[in-house]
Amino acid sequence: MAAIGDVARLAGVSKATASRALSGGGYVAEETRRRVEAAANEIGYIASPDAASLVTGRTKNVGVIIPFVNRWFFGEVLEGVERALLGAGYDLTLYNLPEGGPERSRVFDFFLARKRVDAVIAIGVDLDEGETISLARREKPLVALGGSGRVDARLSIDDRAVGQLATEHLLHLGHTRIAHLAGLGAAERPESVQGHRLEGFRDAMAAAGIPAEHRNVVLEAEMDLPGGYTGALQLLGHPGARPTAVFAASDEMAIGAIRAAERLGIGVPEELSVIGVDGHAYAEMFELTTVEQYPGEQGRAAVEAVMALLLGGEEPLPDSGAPLPTRLVVRATTSAPR
Amino acid sequence: MAAIGDVARLAGVSKATASRALSGGGYVAEETRRRVEAAANEIGYIASPDAASLVTGRTKNVGVIIPFVNRWFFGEVLEGVERALLGAGYDLTLYNLPEGGPERSRVFDFFLARKRVDAVIAIGVDLDEGETISLARREKPLVALGGSGRVDARLSIDDRAVGQLATEHLLHLGHTRIAHLAGLGAAERPESVQGHRLEGFRDAMAAAGIPAEHRNVVLEAEMDLPGGYTGALQLLGHPGARPTAVFAASDEMAIGAIRAAERLGIGVPEELSVIGVDGHAYAEMFELTTVEQYPGEQGRAAVEAVMALLLGGEEPLPDSGAPLPTRLVVRATTSAPR
C-alpha cells in the first residue's frame, strides 16, 4: 500500500508538501507539484479517503434514502442523483427504506447517525418527527425531493397543481363522472405526494361544480402497475356506477388501469379515458395521456442543492421555492365521453 | 461530537477498555462493560467508522456496480443486496455503470481504486481485461452475479439452459418457426447473459432438426419493453415470413412483443406464442409464460458469498458452481400453433 510518505520520499519533499501538491490548496511551486505528481503516478498512489476524512471532517459521500428502487420514478431519480454525485467526485451510499418496520429506524438510528456522510438526500419519504430530529442532530444538510417533514431544502413539483391539471383535462373534455385512483395513504397524509394529488383532484371537481355524489369516487392503491390494475378492476366492476374517466396518481397505475379495462372489454378511450402522472418510459408505447415530470433532472437538481449547501454556506439556494417543471402531454387514452 | 475518550472518562476507564467494551473482542469484565455501555448511551456516543477503518483496514462498506437500476431484474437484485448488506451492518456504495464511456473507466480507476470498500459485487457486468486487472490489484473480494470476466466468485443461473428450455417449450407445443428476440450484443459477446441465452436457443433449434433457414431468425434489441416492442414490430412486420412463436430474452421484451402483436392485430396466443425470461412482477398480469428466476434471492446470495470471502478466508464457498434456481411457468401467452 503506497502511502503519501512514499510519494514524498520519492519526490524528495515532505509529506506536507506532497499533500498540498496532490490534493490541498496551499502554495506549491509549479515545478514541485509536477515532481510530486510524477512520483504519485509512478507508484500508483491513491489517497486514503478515510484518513483524509478523519482530519478534514468531510467524507465526500452522500447518503440517499429512498423507499423503492424498483419503481420507475424512483429509479430515474436515483440514476440522476448517482450520475451527478459521481461527476462531483462523491460516493453515494444507498439506504432503501421499506415501509415502517424496524429496518427503517435502524437506518436512522445507526447508519445515518454515524459521521460517514456529508449530507443526506431523501427521495419521496415522509419523515416523522423522530426521524427529523435524529437527522437534524447530525447538523448535516438534508435535502428532500418530494415527500414531507422538516428539511433544509426541498425540491418538489406542485403535486396539487398536477392533480388539478389532470382532472381539469378530463373535465374540459366533458367528463363529469371521474374517478381518482389515488396512492396509498393519500387521505391519511395530506402532505404526502399522493395527498396533494388527491387535493388537486378534489379542488378541480369542486370548482367544476360536480355534484357531491360524483365528486368523491376515490380509491387508494399501491402506486404501481398491479395496484392500478386491481384498483381499476374494483372501480370499473359495477357497470351501473361506472366512471367515464380515471385520473391515476401515477403512470404505472394508469397502465394497470388500461390493462384492467381491456380485460373487462371496456374500450379506451371510447368508453373510458385514462390519464396518469410521470412521463414513464412506457407511456408513449401505451399512448398514455399524462402529466410529465422529469425525475432524472430532479435528481441532478437535488445534488446541486446539496453542493450549494455544502460549499456555499447559508446563502439561499438558486430558484428555491419554485416548483419543478411538469407538462401535460395529451396522447390517445383520453377523449370526450360518448 | 462525543468521542470515545468522553465515554471512557464518564465510565472511569481507559479509552482502550472503552473500545474493547463497545466494539472489540478482548476481555472485559461484565460489570465494566455495562458501565461503559451506560456511559455511551448517556452521551449518545457513536463510533466514527472512518477512524476505525483507518486502523482496522476494514470499512464495513461494499461497492456495488450495476449497469441499470431501472430495469426490473437489476432493481430487484439491488434491493436484495441492500437488505442483506444492511442486515450485516454494511453500507452499500452504488456505482451505476453506463455503457462504455469515460464514466465507466472513472469508476474503476478512481472510485474503486481507493480503499473505501471491503469488497465489490458486480451485477450483470461484462468486465474487460483492464477492469479485471484494476480490481484484482486491490486484493479485495470481487463477487459477480451473472456477467463475465475474471472474478473471485460468480453466482449465476444457467443462461444457456434457460434459453434451451424456453425454446424447447415452444418446440414441444409444435412450433417450428420460432424467432428469438435477443439482447443487444448476444452474438458479439457469447459469454454474456444474452449470449448464453442465444446459444441455448440455437442448441434447441438444432437438436430439433429445424431447417437452417428457419433456425436463425434472431433479432437483437435492448432488453427492455420498448426494445421488445420495436424489435417485435420488425419481426412480425412481414406477414409472409412471420414466426408463430417468439422467445424473448427478458420478460420486459416479451411484454413489449405482446404489445406489438396487439398493435398489429395478431392474436396472442392464437396466432403468436410468446415466452420470456425473468418472472417479472408484471408477468402474471400479462399472463406471460416465462422462465422465472429470483433476483432478490440472488442478491442476498451474492452478499452471503462476499461475507464468506471476507470472514472465512480461502475455503471454498458453499454450493459454489451450482447454478441458481430457475423455473418454467406456463401461463396463457403460449399455446400450440393453429
Place this chain on the structure above:
DNA sequence: CTGAAAGCGCTTACAG
C-alpha cells in the same frame, strides 16, 4: 481483566 503508548494515513496551522 485493564491501561499507556504507538500508530493507522492523512491535513493543517505554525514557523521559517
Place this chain on the structure above:
DNA sequence: CTGAAAGCGCTTACAG
C-alpha cells in the same frame, strides 16, 4: 514556497 509537529478518533499489541 516548504517542513516539523500535532492531531483527527479510533484499535491493538504489549505489559502488568
